[in-house]
Amino acid sequence: xxxxxxxxxxxDPELVSGLSEYSAATIHEAQGRKGALSHRLKPVDPAMSFxxxxxxxxxxxxxxxxxxxxxxxxxPGDVIVVAGGEFPQAGSFGDVLATACHSKGLTxxxxxxxxxxxxxxxxxxxxxxxxxxxxxxxxxxxxxxINQPISVGGQIVRPGDILRGDADGIxxxxxxxxxxxxxxxxxxxxxxxxxxAQHRRGAATLIELHGxxxxxxxxxxxxxxxxxx
Numbered sequence: 001x002x003x004x005x006x007x008x009x010x011x012d013p014e015l016v017s018g019l020s021e022y023s024a025a026t027i028h029e030a031q032g033r034k035g036a037l038s039h040r041l042k043p044v045d046p047a048m049s050f051x052x053x054x055x056x057x058x059x060x061x062x063x064x065x066x067x068x069x070x071x072x073x074x075x076p077g078d079v080i081v082v083a084g085g086e087f088p089q090a091g092s093f094g095d096v097l098a099t100a101c102h103s104k105g106l107t108x109x110x111x112x113x114x115x116x117x118x119x120x121x122x123x124x125x126x127x128x129x130x131x132x133x134x135x136x137x138x139x140x141x142x143x144x145x146i147n148q149p150i151s152v153g154g155q156i157v158r159p160g161d162i163l164r165g166d167a168d169g170i171x172x173x174x175x176x177x178x179x180x181x182x183x184x185x186x187x188x189x190x191x192x193x194x195x196x197a198q199h200r201r202g203a204a205t206l207i208e209l210h211g212x213x214x215x216x217x218x219x220x221x222x223x224x225x226x227x228x229x
Contacts, residue, residue, distance in 0.1 A: 003066075004073055005147035008159045010053045011175035013077075016162055019178060020051035022185040024164050024171045030184035031177065037153030037170040040131045041110065044118045048127040049166040052079040052107035053175075054157050056150045060142035061085030061113070064092040070146050071097060076105030079163050083150040084113030088132035091116025095124060102126040108165060112152050129165050 019027060028036050043049075055078040057070045062085075070080050080101065084092060093109060094117035101109055108127035114134035115121065121128050131153075147159040155172050157163070162173040173181055198209050207213055 003143055003145055004069060005145075005159070006073055008053070008055065008075075008078075008147055010075075010077075010160050011162055011178065015175060015178040015182070016051055016053065016077075018182040019162055019164050019173060019185075022164070022182075022189065023168065024166050025168050026185050026188055027164055027173060027181060028171045030188050031171075031173065031181045035155060035172045037110075037155050037172065038112070038131070039169055041112060041129050041153050041170055043165065043167060044115065044128050044130065044133065045122040045125075046167040048108075048125070048129070050079060050108035050127040051162065051164045052077055054079055054081045054159055054161045054163055054172070055146075056148060056157055056159050057082040057146050058144040058148065058150050059084045059092070059113070060144060061087035062090045062092075062138050063140065063142045064090075064097075064138040065140035065142065066144045066146060067092060067097065067111075068140070071100050071104070071106070073146065074101075074104065074106055078106050079108045079110060080106060081150065081152060081157050081163065082109075082111035082113065083152040084111050086112045086131060088114050089134055089136055090114045090138050091134045091136055092138045093128065093130070095120035098124055098126045098128060108163075110152070110163065110165065110170065127165065129170060 055074045059066045092113045093115040110129045112131045114132035115130040149158045
């Protein structure tokens with residue numbers, strides 16, 4: 001059995017760069033409201049954000065030996081994504097491993113388990129997203145696969161999939177769909193910029209601008225009219 005697959009079909013860097021210009025929420029909406037990882041996975045610092053290809057890890061709950069193996073084999077630009085059994089009572093990653101990742105030029109670290117040394121991680125600035133923060137350490141015993149599809153945060157993440165993360169959460173994008181998603185994001189941003197401009201001008205009511213008039217009428221919305229004096 002091969003535990004570590006080093007050959008990853010990484011996406012075109014231009015696709016990663018293009019997606020990085022948009023928020024995780026915009027990407028999620030633009031690709032048909034799909035790909036959002038669980039809301040529980042958040043950055044240790046809201047200022048942290050990232051965009052890059054997934055380097056996937058399957059780890060036993062409470063065990064980080066394969067996390068350390070993954071850091072060893074990951075390449076600059078990779079996002080290490082760990083399925084750790086959604087186990088919150090474990091600090092499976094801290095400032096020492098984050099320093100190793102940062103020094104190698106990795107893009108981010110994501111785990112559905114826990115991390116620790118959160119104050120030091122914030123100082124370092126290397127993007128770390130996790131399901132919890134916990135002081136308890138982990139063992140280093142159980143081997144598992146690296147660069148196989150994993151289930152993390154309620155989504156299937158494959159090696160080379162593009163992940164975009166920010167203060168709101170993380171979304172995964174199939175590289176084969178990335179070009180179309182980028183175009184949809186651009187169109188959505190342009191439309192939202194137009195909406196904001198219309199709101200500033202007071203050009204119409206929110207209901208009118210957001211195309212809700214007929215929908216609310218069909219649902220039978222009743223508004224009490226002001227009494228005539």
